[in-house]
Amino acid sequence: MENCLFCKIIAGEIPSAKVYEDEETYIFRDIEPKAKIHLLCVPKEHFASLSEMDDGRAALVGRMLKKIAALQTELGLSDGYRLVVNQGANAGQTVPHLHIHILGGEPLEWE
Numbered sequence: 863m864e865n866c867l868f869c870k871i872i873a874g875e876i877p878s879a880k881v882y883e884d885e886e887t888y889i890f891r892d893i894e895p896k897a898k899i900h901l902l903c904v905p906k907e908h909f910a911s912l913s914e915m916d917d918g919r920a921a922l923v924g925r926m927l928k929k930i931a932a933l934q935t936e937l938g939l940s941d942g943y944r945l946v947v948n949q950g951a952n953a954g955q956t957v958p959h960l961h962i963h964i965l966g967g968e969p970l971e972w973e
């Protein structure tokens with residue numbers, strides 16, 4: 863996908879702090895962390911949001927969640943973590959390539 867920031871990061875055209883990669887998933891550090899640990903988990907396949915999901919993409923997102931769970935300790939999140947998926951303007955989504963925010967490394971505010 864041309865002119866997509868995260869596609870460029872996945873392709874290595876824009877530098878990123880990678881923490882995990884496999885054939886379909888890329889995890890890297892958010893450039894403006896909102897917690898001690900703030901990672902972004904993205905599918906290598908470009909699609910903008912959950913509204914563009916089909917059965918194949920739903921299965922892909924399911925595997926992404928399974929990988930995050932399997933990597934919990936390796937990512938420094940053994941005391942817990944929060945996943946956030948911003949969708950659209952009201953949620954403040956700024957990058958139209960589906961991404962799961964992974965937040966942790968410290969107690970997180972909740973209200």
Ligand code: AMP
Pocket residue numbers: 867876878891892893894895902947948954955956957958
């Ligand atoms: P969202 O607001 O949910 O679309 O999340 C986009 C996230 O991408 C924000 O938390 C940004 O800080 C992050 N971000 C933007 N540019 C970069 C970059 N070059 N490398 C890493 N994270 C980025």
Ligand code: ZN
Pocket residue numbers: 863866867868869870907908909958959
């Ligand atoms: Zn993209």
